[in-house]
Amino acid sequence: MDDQLGALIVIFTEFYYWLTVVIMFMIHIGFCMYEVGASRRKNHIHTLMKNTMLIPLVTITFFFFGWWIYFAFPNGPWITGGIVESPHAEPWSQLMGTHMGAGADGWERINGVFWAAFLLFSWTAASIVSGSVIERIQSGGFWILAVAIGSVFWIIDAAWGWHSGGWMVQLLGYHDAYASGVIHAIAGGFALGVLFVLGPRIGKFAADGTPRNINPRNPWLVAIGLFLIYTGFWGFYVACNVPIWDIQAGDGEFFSATNIYLAPTTLSAITLNFLMSLSGGLLAGYWVSKGDAFWTYSSGLAGIIAASAGNDLYHPIQAMFIAIVGVIFMYKMHYYVERRFKIDDAVGAVAVHGYAGFFGVVVCGFMLWGYPSSPDPSFATINPIGQILGAIIMFGVLGFLPGWVLAKILNGLGILRIPPSVEIAGLDTATQELMDAEEAAIIEAENAAKSS
Numbered sequence: 001m002d003d004q005l006g007a008l009i010v011i012f013t014e015f016y017y018w019l020t021v022v023i024m025f026m027i028h029i030g031f032c033m034y035e036v037g038a039s040r041r042k043n044h045i046h047t048l049m050k051n052t053m054l055i056p057l058v059t060i061t062f063f064f065f066g067w068w069i070y071f072a073f074p075n076g077p078w079i080t081g082g083i084v085e086s087p088h089a090e091p092w093s094q095l096m097g098t099h100m101g102a103g104a105d106g107w108e109r110i111n112g113v114f115w116a117a118f119l120l121f122s123w124t125a126a127s128i129v130s131g132s133v134i135e136r137i138q139s140g141g142f143w144i145l146a147v148a149i150g151s152v153f154w155i156i157d158a159a160w161g162w163h164s165g166g167w168m169v170q171l172l173g174y175h176d177a178y179a180s181g182v183i184h185a186i187a188g189g190f191a192l193g194v195l196f197v198l199g200p201r202i203g204k205f206a207a208d209g210t211p212r213n214i215n216p217r218n219p220w221l222v223a224i225g226l227f228l229i230y231t232g233f234w235g236f237y238v239a240c241n242v243p244i245w246d247i248q249a250g251d252g253e254f255f256s257a258t259n260i261y262l263a264p265t266t267l268s269a270i271t272l273n274f275l276m277s278l279s280g281g282l283l284a285g286y287w288v289s290k291g292d293a294f295w296t297y298s299s300g301l302a303g304i305i306a307a308s309a310g311n312d313l314y315h316p317i318q319a320m321f322i323a324i325v326g327v328i329f330m331y332k333m334h335y336y337v338e339r340r341f342k343i344d345d346a347v348g349a350v351a352v353h354g355y356a357g358f359f360g361v362v363v364c365g366f367m368l369w370g371y372p373s374s375p376d377p378s379f380a381t382i383n384p385i386g387q388i389l390g391a392i393i394m395f396g397v398l399g400f401l402p403g404w405v406l407a408k409i410l411n412g413l414g415i416l417r418i419p420p421s422v423e424i425a426g427l428d429t430a431t432q433e434l435m436d437a438e439e440a441a442i443i444e445a446e447n448a449a450k451s452s
């Protein structure tokens with residue numbers, strides 16, 4: 001920071017990202033409320049603690065290696081180059097701690113808040129998986145999956161397709177400004193892979209295979225939780241931008257907000273498109289579900305996700321219609337997959353995030369065909385083939401496949417699904433009974449020792 005203007009830009013950017021982290025924290029509060037509201041009373045505490053404890057586990061692992069992956073792997077590696085040296089992201093780096101240095105780029109002030117913004121994306125990815133598997137997964141098994149999606153697989157796809165030098169941006173023209181694929185499609189695909197192995201809840205399907213509705217036990221918690229997620233999503237969108245950047249550095253000055261690829265955009269544009277896609281999603285969800293409250297609220301979120309890949313460049317009316325079509329697509333896909341493959345996605349997370357995210361990436365390739373994917377003119381432009389391949393990589397290669405493989409391994413080790421007797425009794429009840437039995441055994445042992 002060698003001048004006053006540079007110092008102000010750095011300090012403003014530091015505060016900007018710090019504020020996005022505060023707002024994005026509401027996403028996790030919303031997910032906790034939403035999942036507890038969707039689960040039955042006998043599983044409330046287990047559901048809450050399962051999603052709460054991913055916070056420390058993902059945070060610590062993201063500190064030690066997740067952040068480094070983002071900066072080290074934009075080339076694949078070994079697709080467009082090797083591993084990129086990233087000393088500022090190594091956990092022992094002085095820039096990963098309190099630092100009042102005065103480097104020219106101000107990274108010593110921004111690194112921590114930028115890390116935290118990406119960390120909140122990691123929590124979101126893990127929470128998406130959490131909702132789909134409620135009421136039948138072991139906590140330990142889920143936490144291993146949470147670390148895998150939160151600190152490894154989603155950040156690999158961010159390095160590939162959500163980085164100004166990512167190989168998918170360079171070679172495919174991949175564009176995903178607000179993470180339709182980078183967060184949502186990958187997490188939805190990962191959850192689907194886990195669900196194929198985990199199996200449905202007891203009683204979800206009748207003897208003839210007909211699916212039964214297991215309705216939310218507290219619709220008020222679900223509604224409030226989703227409104228908090230909407231609110232937190234504002235922070236999510238804001239964190240996907242660089243607030244002020246000289247995009248003509250070297251041959252003049254032109255300061256602007258930019259997207260994650262450092263291409264200019266405006267916060268007004270994303271505000272208009274966020275609200276129009278939310279509204280289109282709510283209207284479509286109300287219509288396609290015939291007024292079902294659960295799907296109406298969920299569809300507001302799905303509408304945003306469906307439009308997110310191109311919401312830095314769409315016209316607001318485009319964003320609205322993309323949200324409408326995306327919601328209809330994800331809703332129909334949810335029930336088709338449920339009937340065809342007997343998949344029990346407890347909160348519709350695979351649909352809302354996975355199918356809507358996949359749709360959003362693909363449709364972006366058609367709607368923005370020919371637009372620059374990056375300020376670098378040597379990179380491929382946005383195109384349908386690149387976006388379709390990108391959607392497959394996000395949902396399938398880095399999402400479904402790792403989820404399925406890891407779930408198979410955990411299932412083979414006996415740490416994926418709870419026993420049927422525990423599922424029937426309820427995870428909260430079974431845990432309390434185990435604690436009571438352990439306490440009784442301790443008392444009995446103490447009494448035996450005294451009598452002897």
